[in-house]
Amino acid sequence: MKKWTLSALSLLTAATLVGCNSSSSDEDGKGGLETSMQVAFMPDIHFHDIYGDFEDGAFDGLPNSASGEGATIRTMASQMGSTRLFNENYFALLAALDDIVDRGIKYVALPGDFSDDGQPVHMRGLVKIFDTYREKHGLEFFAAPGNHDPNRPFIQPAGKDDYLGEGGLKQPIYSLEHDKCVNPQQPIDREDSHSVICSDEVVHWGYKDIMSILGAHGFYPQEQYLYFETPYSSDEARQNYSFDVAMKEADYTNRMYEICHEGTGGGYKEEGYTSCSEVPDSSYLVEPVKGLWLLAIDANVYRPVEGSVGGEANPNDYDGSGNAGYNMMLTHKAHVIDWIRDVVKAAKEQNKTLVSFSHFPMTEFYNGASEDIEDLFGEGKFQLSRKPDEETSKALAATGLSVHVGGHMHFNDTGMKQYVINGEQHTLFNIQAPSLAGYIPAYKVLNIRPDNQIEVETVIIDKVERFNELFEHYEEEHKHLTDLAGNDEEAKANIWNEDILKSETYYELTDWHIKELTRLRFLPGDWPVEMRHMIMNMNGDDMLIMSQIETDFTVCQLAEELGIDITGCAALKNSDWEQFKADWAAATAKAEAIAQDNGLALEDFAQWTGEELAVDFYRLRNADELAFRDIDPAVLPQYKVLSDELSEFDGTIDSEIGDLGDYSVGDVFKSRFGSLFVILDKFATGNASDHFLIDTENQTLTDLKDATERELMK
Known part of the structure; x- marks a missing residue:
């Protein structure tokens, strides 16, 4: 296993930071941003290829009259019980990318959950779209992973029981090694479900396959990049950058680190740490255009289960990362936090404009209401377990990082945390970008200027072509559910509202989504x-x-x-x-x-x-x-x-x-x-969270809207 220690990293950076990335800096040491650059940030796409082909022929989908193709989709009932849409966001992604093209934006950052569990059938469809927009419109994509891509560090058996099948019934589809396929005698509600289909098209890919298929979209160096490094890059690669060396060092096998149940392994391991194993980390720093550094942080933390062995042969030996976030990054990926500090220092010394992104928020996302929420609704409600602790935000600010774009929560929000650390004020701006897969469907555009200012605009995706293309299948589902409920009034009350299918825009559909979530999930559960x-x-x-x-x-x-x-x-x-x-x-x-x-x-x-x-x-x-x-x-x-x-x-x-x-x-x-x-x-x-200006030098945030309705609530 590659060994690394905090002291070794410190010595490396102290010796080389001033001279590193020489190929992307001018000879006089000035390699700053020369003109404003726009970057779109689109987290939580949760892409599901609704017309994806099962290469093994296991499932042809539902014949769709509008497209003439077979639709492999989830039920409307599952959508109305989830914080995200699974199907219509396919069309929303295309609409958002078309909007980005119309705006002349060339760079698109993806702060995690670009997939909905990294299944091969869906990943192929996503990459096909990215490749198309790159070839036709010159877009460049930079992906950072979320807790749904991958679901665990290594490939694991998986599947869902709520795909939509013929007659409006549920269609379970599971991978070959999943228990539902290994043990096909498990009981099934025959009134509401077809028999299980078995296909490895729905396994949950791990890092290796996801990084490989998306390699040209951020995870690996490309010849057109001016610079690329990972937390595991060598001193030589940083000092004398070359594509060939960067490509070699960015290999999947070189981006492994040790993690233990109790904390970070390797040189950080403390006495008594147990259940240690090696897992991948896909973090990287890229300079796509002179002077702009995009820091893609892999903030997934898959902690080994106590007493586990781990490794590729034991993919279920790890906890999910959904509730880990930066609280656990500090304890279980300490080397990445130290690397962030080094990158910030190098950016300042080389006059680079640094913008970071990852899947998880770096600050509280409830506008200071977290304690009130916990007091009223109880511990663990409202996803409060995903909130970074105050000390976590302070530690992240102490790295010197200033601007971060996060996802995960499907919220539109802006966090601004200021701390005096060692006599110096540090301000951390956390921009929570909303999801295209829920209410309100939108993405963020950062207009990054050479004068230390970043204008942030929220772009709402309202009209989406073909958004109602699947409604014919939901009509059949609703009829089946109604027939199944019969005279049971309670069962009828728990069926999603058929008026959803009267939505005239994608925006209206997402508003129905939040209303049904409130009725069917939030009020009963929270x-x-x-x-x-x-x-x-x-x-x-x-x-x-x-x-x-x-x-x-x-x-x-x-x-x-x-x-x-x-x-x-x-x-x-x-x-x-x-x-x-x-x-x-x-x-x-x-x-x-x-x-x-x-x-x-x-x-x-x-x-x-x-x-x-x-x-x-x-x-x-x-x-x-x-x-x-x-x-x-x-x-x-x-x-x-x-x-x-x-x-x-x-x-x-x-x-x-x-x-x-x-x-x-x-x-x-x-x-x-x-x-x-x-x-x-x-x-x-x-x-301000709609249209605002961040000044990193003066550490200020200015609302650029003349007036907003929220003043009525003040």
């Missing part, structure tokens, strides 16, 4: 039960009244009166319903007066439901200020009134209530929804 019942049974006027109510009536008493079953509520006696109605009437009069004082009427609040509030909540969480385009402007002032009224409540309700009979319905509502509106307000009032 929200406390009493809060969920409240929001699903209240309109805005009810909420304003509840913000004013003074009553001893408990949540359990109200649930019993309304026939709602809440776990933890025992049967109650002598509920004073008449007194509660009197309390409600008094609160109604107060609510009417408050509405009038704000130039509104209580009836205005009745125009929106609690479920619509929940959808707006998730719109703002995902899209930040972009979401204002879809929130009724008349509703925003009403949210503000509610937020102000609820902010006056100074009581506390434990997040784990236990015996709801101990708390009045008014106090529970005010506590829960007061916190909800605090979070909503933070979602709506963070850093």
